Amino acid sequence: MIVRPMQPEDYPGLVELWSSFPGNAMTGADSEAGFTSFLKRNGSYCFAAVDSDGIVGSVMAGEDSRRGYIYHLSVKKELHRSGTGRLLMDTVEKALYDAGIEKIHLFIFSDNPAIEFYRKTGWHLRNDIEVMSKVLRGDRYMGTRKT
Template structure:
């Protein structure tokens, strides 16, 4: 992933200490932030905002007109963080997931149940 998205996968370090990271990507139509994390001891010091600002800058340079990200409903810390940064919660879309364990193999061939 990082090889395909070198400008949007960022680390924030203090010497050898990792403070935070963000993984972003652009599919040619939309930009995505797949993961943003700051070490618990370093939260509340602006590192998340800085990482977010940098990945948005890089996604804009790639031509992304809109950026999406996903957060779990029960992650109120993330929801508050993103809303404080100006992100809007979308009520008009649904997210669907597929569990790959649903695919079973029989004689080397895939089948769904």
């Protein structure tokens, strides 16, 4: 298994991976056009884990020169607890650190067991911040979570 920069051609394999987690929120930003546009802007912070079966893991991040934001950390179920998630996060965190980013954030549903993964990899849960959201374009959710 290797971790390498994500490519536009990875899209079908990534959608298959992301769709295998029912709680995973996929929005209009996960359309092929949205994915390609994100990669164009943030390609140096998007990585795929690949083995002989194809795409087995992913992480995407973007930055605004001030903070970095992590999206779509996912590892194929059969490979959970084998260090792949940590490897993907180490890779993206190094890329953001090398770009001078001071702090990174991520959004996670409060019932997602992956919170424990993040705790073990150096993240802490904030209890001093609420997230507010506003939809500017349509209702283009592709996934199961509508909040």
